[in-house]
Amino acid sequence: MSPSSAAPVITIDGPTASGKGTIAGRVAGRLGWAVLDSGALYRLTALGVLRSGCGADDVDGVAGVAARLDVVFQGERILLGGEDVAGAIREEHIGNLASRIAAYPPVRAALLQRQRDFRRHPGLVADGRDMGTVVFPDAPLKIFLVADVEARAERRYKQLKGKGFSVNLSDLLEDMRIRDQRDRDRASAPLVPAEDAVMIDSSALSIEQTVEAVLDLWSKKVF
Numbered sequence: 001m002s003p004s005s006a007a008p009v010i011t012i013d014g015p016t017a018s019g020k021g022t023i024a025g026r027v028a029g030r031l032g033w034a035v036l037d038s039g040a041l042y043r044l045t046a047l048g049v050l051r052s053g054c055g056a057d058d059v060d061g062v063a064g065v066a067a068r069l070d071v072v073f074q075g076e077r078i079l080l081g082g083e084d085v086a087g088a089i090r091e092e093h094i095g096n097l098a099s100r101i102a103a104y105p106p107v108r109a110a111l112l113q114r115q116r117d118f119r120r121h122p123g124l125v126a127d128g129r130d131m132g133t134v135v136f137p138d139a140p141l142k143i144f145l146v147a148d149v150e151a152r153a154e155r156r157y158k159q160l161k162g163k164g165f166s167v168n169l170s171d172l173l174e175d176m177r178i179r180d181q182r183d184r185d186r187a188s189a190p191l192v193p194a195e196d197a198v199m200i201d202s203s204a205l206s207i208e209q210t211v212e213a214v215l216d217l218w219s220k221k222v223f
Contacts, residue, residue: 006138007121010218011131014145015180015191016095017152017159019202019210023145024127026211031125031218036118038128038135039098041111043089044069044080046097056097063106069114091165092175099179102129103186129183132194141221143214144193147203149176 010027012020021037028035045066054061072079078086088094101107108130115135118124126135132142147155153173160167183191193199198217202210 007119008123009119009136009139010125010141011136011139012127012143012145013129013131015183016176017156018145018147020127020145022207023210023214024125027214028125030215031123033123033125034118034120036115036124036126038115038126038131040078040089041114042098042102043094044071045107046094046101047085047089056100059104059106062101062104063110066107066110096175099182103182103188105188108188129191130189132197133192134189141218142194142197144197144199146199146201149180151203152176
């Protein structure tokens with residue numbers, strides 16, 4: 001399918017806990033489009049690795065787990081082998097492992113086409129770390145969402161506490177700094193804005209203000 005005939009895509013990339021998943025979901029809802037949480041695929045792979053007994057340092061083994069994922073997305077439910085693991089993949093140790101294995105080129109290659117298959121009419125909002133640079137480089141609107149690491153750690157802390165998880169803010173902040181560095185420095189698809197991406201700093205913006213900023217940028221693209 002050529003870019004001209006493909007469904008439109010808005011990509012929202014950014015570091016962990018920048019709010020990109022929430023923003024992507026709300027923008028997609030306003031437009032009536034599908035949404036892709038690419039990070040969920042890496043978290044699912046991480047969970048699959050832990051459950052399979054495959055060593056996290058076994059690159060080919062991890063890539064094999066990624067290629068064989070039996071995943072179905074049903075609204076807020078995420079079924080892995082028929083089991084709803086939407087809550088399990090949001091635990092911090094899963095996120096940390098996902099960040100590690102996401103640096104493996106064979107894992108990224110195994111998940112690339114699966115991500116592109118989400119692109120269907122009327123449109124797709126895709127969030128992740130390389131949506132605009134690697135997965136959908138022809139997307140007509142690319143957003144790079146940033147926020148101060150302290151603000152992001154506070155958001156994640158409140159989110160996890162609200163879900164009943166026991167978390168420590170200082171540990172969360174340190175883990176986030178480590179993950180940011182790992183994502184920026186990896187050789188394969190590092191966390192960088194696409195050349196034509198629009199930067200939005202959400203540190204002082206509400207969710208709705210950020211959503212409106214993205215929709216305003218899209219309306220200018222369309223009209």
